[in-house]
Amino acid sequence: METRAGRLSPPEWLLKSLRPQTAPVPWAAVARAAVALAAPLAVGLAVGQPAYGALVSMGALSGVIGDTADAYRMRIFNIAVPQLFGAVGVTLGTLVYGEGWAAVGVLTLVALVSGMISSIGAVASVSGLLLLLNAVVGAGLPMPGPWWKAPLLLTLGGLFVLVLTLLAWPLRGRLPERAAVVGTYRSVADLLEAAGTAAYDDKRQAVTDSLNTSYDLILARRARDHGRRSPLVRLLAQLNVLIPLLEAAPAAHRHGRASRRPEIAAAVRDLADAVAEDRRGAPVLSLPEPEGPADRAVDTALRHAAAVVGETTDAVRRTSPDRSPGSDGSPDSVRKHPQVDDLLGRPAALRIRVRRAARSVLLSEPSWRYGLRLALCIGLAQGLVSLVVVPRSYWVALTVTFVMKPDFGSVFSRAVLRALGTAAGLLVAAAVLSQVPRGWWDVLVMVPLAGLIPAFTVKGYAFQTAAITPVILLLSDILNHQGFDLVLPRLVDSLIGCAIALVAGYLLWPESWHTRIGDRLAQAVEDTARYVACAFGAGTQDRGERERRRRRLYRDLSSVRSEFQRALTEPPPTGARAAAWWPLVVAVERIVDATTAARVRVDHGATPPAPVEAADIEQQLHELAEGVRSSEVLVEVRAELEGDDEGVLAPLRQEVKAARAIASPGRPV
Numbered sequence: 001m002e003t004r005a006g007r008l009s010p011p012e013w014l015l016k017s018l019r020p021q022t023a024p025v026p027w028a029a030v031a032r033a034a035v036a037l038a039a040p041l042a043v044g045l046a047v048g049q050p051a052y053g054a055l056v057s058m059g060a061l062s063g064v065i066g067d068t069a070d071a072y073r074m075r076i077f078n079i080a081v082p083q084l085f086g087a088v089g090v091t092l093g094t095l096v097y098g099e100g101w102a103a104v105g106v107l108t109l110v111a112l113v114s115g116m117i118s119s120i121g122a123v124a125s126v127s128g129l130l131l132l133l134n135a136v137v138g139a140g141l142p143m144p145g146p147w148w149k150a151p152l153l154l155t156l157g158g159l160f161v162l163v164l165t166l167l168a169w170p171l172r173g174r175l176p177e178r179a180a181v182v183g184t185y186r187s188v189a190d191l192l193e194a195a196g197t198a199a200y201d202d203k204r205q206a207v208t209d210s211l212n213t214s215y216d217l218i219l220a221r222r223a224r225d226h227g228r229r230s231p232l233v234r235l236l237a238q239l240n241v242l243i244p245l246l247e248a249a250p251a252a253h254r255h256g257r258a259s260r261r262p263e264i265a266a267a268v269r270d271l272a273d274a275v276a277e278d279r280r281g282a283p284v285l286s287l288p289e290p291e292g293p294a295d296r297a298v299d300t301a302l303r304h305a306a307a308v309v310g311e312t313t314d315a316v317r318r319t320s321p322d323r324s325p326g327s328d329g330s331p332d333s334v335r336k337h338p339q340v341d342d343l344l345g346r347p348a349a350l351r352i353r354v355r356r357a358a359r360s361v362l363l364s365e366p367s368w369r370y371g372l373r374l375a376l377c378i379g380l381a382q383g384l385v386s387l388v389v390v391p392r393s394y395w396v397a398l399t400v401t402f403v404m405k406p407d408f409g410s411v412f413s414r415a416v417l418r419a420l421g422t423a424a425g426l427l428v429a430a431a432v433l434s435q436v437p438r439g440w441w442d443v444l445v446m447v448p449l450a451g452l453i454p455a456f457t458v459k460g461y462a463f464q465t466a467a468i469t470p471v472i473l474l475l476s477d478i479l480n481h482q483g484f485d486l487v488l489p490r491l492v493d494s495l496i497g498c499a500i501a502l503v504a505g506y507l508l509w510p511e512s513w514h515t516r517i518g519d520r521l522a523q524a525v526e527d528t529a530r531y532v533a534c535a536f537g538a539g540t541q542d543r544g545e546r547e548r549r550r551r552r553l554y555r556d557l558s559s560v561r562s563e564f565q566r567a568l569t570e571p572p573p574t575g576a577r578a579a580a581w582w583p584l585v586v587a588v589e590r591i592v593d594a595t596t597a598a599r600v601r602v603d604h605g606a607t608p609p610a611p612v613e614a615a616d617i618e619q620q621l622h623e624l625a626e627g628v629r630s631s632e633v634l635v636e637v638r639a640e641l642e643g644d645d646e647g648v649l650a651p652l653r654q655e656v657k658a659a660r661a662i663a664s665p666g667r668p669v
Contacts, residue, residue, distance in 0.1 A: 018417070020459040029067065029454035036060040036161045037450035037471065041478070042443045050438075051144060052153055054478040057446070058137070059157025061471060062086055064453055066126045066158075067165060075165050077123050083158035086130035087151035093138020094147055103139045104382045107397065110135045111378035115371035115404075119364060132378070132401050139382075140394020141479060178276065180214040181239050185272035187211075188242055188249070192298070193265035195253040201586065204593065205561070207246065208554045214239055238275055241308045243547055244301035250597035251294035254651055258288040259298035267302060271309050283310050293604040294597070300604070369509075374404050377505045381497060395490055399497025402465075404505050411506045415498040417462040422494040424462075425469025426487050432470055433477055434484045442474060449474065520560050521585060522629035527553050528591055529621035532652075535599040536614035550596060557589055584628070587659035591621070594652040601648050609649045617649065620656050 037057045044053015063079050092110060096103040114128035134154065143150035187210040191203040218236050245268075252259035267285050274283055283306050290296040381397040399422075403415045428449075436445050449471050456463035473490060531549050564585055567578035602608050 018420070018460070018462060020463060023458040025455050026458065029064075030451040032067075032161065032164045033064045033454050034447045034451040036064060036157070036164055038443050038446040040157060040160065041446055042440075045440060045443065050442075050478050054475045055144075055150060055153040056157040056160070058475055059083070059086070059154035060161050061157070061450075061453075061468075061475075062130050062133070062154070063158040063161030064450070065457075065468075066130070067161060076162065078126065079158060079162045079165065081123055082127040082130045083155050083162075085127040086134040086158065087155045089131040089134035090138040090143070090151045090154055091147065093135040093140075094143050094150055096139050097142065100386055101383075104379060104386055107132075107135055107139060107382050108375050108379035111401075112371045112375040115374035116367045119367040119370060129401065132374075133398065136378075136394050136397040136401060140397070141476075177214075177217050177235055178278075180210070180217050181235050182272050182276045184210040184214045184239065184242060185268060185275060188245060189265045189268035189272065191246075191249055192252060192259070192268060193262070195249065195256060195260045200253050201589070204249070204589070205558070207249075208558050211239075211242070211246070212555055212558060235275075238305075238309055241301075241305040243551070245298070245305055247547075247550070247596050248294070248297035248301045248600050250593035251600040252298050254594070254597050255292065255294040255601065256298060257291045258295040259290075261288050263288055264298060264302065267306070271306060274309050279310065281310050293601040293606045296604040297600045373505050373509060374401075377404055377500055380504050381500050384496070384500075395493035396497045396500070399494045400501050400505070403498060403501040411501060414461060415502045415506070417460075418465055419495060419498045421462040421465025422469050423491060424466040426473075426491055428466070429470035429473040429490075430484065430487045432474060433487065438478070438481075442478060446471070446474065518581070518628050520563055521581065521588070522625045524553070524556055524560050524588055525621055525625035525628060527556060528588055528595070529618045529625065531592065532595050532614060532618045532621065535595050536609060536611070536649075537618075546599065550592070553592055557585070557592070560585060583662045584659060587655065587662050591652065591655045591659060594655045598648045598652055606648045609647055613647070613649050613653075617652060617656055620660065624656075624660055 037060050040056035040060060041050070041053045044050045044056070063083065066078050066082050067075060089110065092106055093103075096106045111132055114132040116128075117131075118125040118128040134151075138150065144153075184207070187203070187207045191200070191207050194200045194203040218239065248259070252264075258264075263286060267287060270283055273279075285303065285306055287299055287302065288295075290299045377400045378397055381400045385396055399418060403418050404411060432445055432449075436442065449467070452467040453464070453471065456467040469490075473487070527549075531546075531553055534546050534549050564578050564582055568575055568582075598606075598609070
């Protein structure tokens with residue numbers, strides 16, 4: 001009986017996708033969503049134009065979905081920019097409403113553009129999504145004339161969300177950026193507290209994610225700020241001085257004694273409190289006496305961080321928060337070299353980043369590949385409903401659009417979760433449409449339904465779909481007055497859209513089910529080999545270059561982790577292959593840590609290794625990368641690495657041997 005029950009149970013990859021994520025409910029976002037979607041309905045009813053109110057609420061729904069940033073300046077871009085693309089989309093859709101095959105052609109072209117620009121970044125991804133979604137809605141629903149009225153009403157809804165979001169800006173100011181930096185300090189404290197224990201690897205990943213978030217928030221604010229008196233200079237400097245401490249952490253984990261004592265983590269938490277309260281004045285540190293190179297590295301980095309956190313603006317300036325790679329850090333130098341990104345200070349000039357994005361979209365193979373996949377699916381969906389009578393057929397293309405977002409997760413699992421979430425949402429919609437009379441009752445019902453969207457979004461895609469579905473159906477009912485008759489056709493349309501996405505957007509593209517995760521991992525191994533060369537080769541004197549390589553490498557490894565975690569939700573064979581390769585991802589991260597620890601020990605008094613030792617390790621990593629890139633089967637390969645067993649590179653050699661023993665695709669030697 002147990003065997004039979006096991007066969008009937010859902011597969012593990014589906015259960016993993018259906019488990020709600022552990023995340024706190026964003027109560028402020030819940031309140032904003034309730035007001036943003038219910039208030040326009042109330043105004044529309046009050047002035048005798050409920051359809052206008054429903055359109056404004058639809059625009060607000062787009063703003064609620066796009067409000068995913070923390071910093072207020074980023075929220076302006078995350079909400080306002082996509083609304084402009086949404087206005088263009090609904091205009092194009094309205095112009096081809098009822099035009100049959102002309103609508104198919106226009107929506108297919110819009111899908112191509114939408115898919116291609118989605119590869120640029122987060123804001124562009126949401127913009128492409130709204131461009132296509134609103135074009136589909138405009139082509140499928142009758143909009144009030146003249147042509148400019150629908151885009152205006154939808155844009156007003158998005159701007160209403162933006163206004164509600166920015167109401168707290170005068171009171172909160174730079175609080176999101178400061179909170180992010182404080183969170184990074186606390187994650188570093190947790191990392192040092194876990195040094196020497198099995199919990200270290202998980203804590204290090206948490207530090208990487210937190211540091212990436214903090215830099216993204218602050219550098220987004222600094223993009224147009226070339227002054228040294230910006231209020232963010234101090235926060236940026238306080239974030240920058242964590243880099244030496246993070247470099248010292250792997251050495252403390254492997255070799256430290258005094259640096260593992262609780263006073264170290266407590267001191268970092270005290271610095272986090274000082275940053276949170278913006279305290280001035282050097283804090284008093286009570287640190288244990290260093291007992292070796294690893295301890296000296298932690299002690300030096302921690303004292304320097306304490307000096308920067310507690311001192312005045314002049315001390316902050318000495319940390320060079322505005323230094324650009326390859327420059328002297330001055331504003332004039334940055335202006336002379338605007339094409340240079342500063343991973344620890346300032347992004348390149350806006351025109352340079354726009355030029356890069358345009359080149360990436362037009363010349364990138366992944367950009368064209370995704371654009372063509374999305375265009376094919378939308379063309380099939382719109383062509384199908386042009387040939388077959390499907391009531392309110394726009395829902396088919398809407399489903400395809402939501403499912404075909406690879407930067408939001410696996411296409412296969414999203415199609416399955418979309419169908420399940422839609423079915424759950426339709427149960428709620430059926431109760432609402434059958435029992436709630438039209439009019440002011442719609443406003444009262446919209447308040448809790450809208451609030452559920454941000455509350456369920458943080459739990460997972462299926463939960464978000466279940467929350468959004470009744471809201472969209474309620475707004476559609478206000479526009480079309482179909483009532484309960486909307487429910488069953490929407491389920492059929494969703495299933496058709498999911499089927500199109502699965503067949504035309506997944507199964508027909510071998511890259512979907514023959515995962516490319518090996519390529520990303522191979523590139524990470526290649527970059528690790530270059531990092532070893534940079535740390536112990538001819539360029540070891542350039543500490544700034546080592547820092548930049550290490551930061552880029554950790555960020556890339558974080559992306560590789562995310563890609564593997566996404567692949568784990570795929571059905572076999574992709575999910576099974578990702579699970580088999582996962583230990584190699586962890587092994588590569590440990591190699592980077594061991595390299596950093598060795599370099600830090602050398603910088604603080606340990607005997608440097610012989611050049612041939614580092615070159616041998618680098619060669620082994622290049623061979624491992626080539627094997628990962630050329631095979632999908634994991635085969636153990638012996639790595640004969642010789643060197644001083646008591647030398648500084650001994651732990652690094654052990655990690656490389658372990659990586660090759662875990663997974664070296666290719667022919668055993």
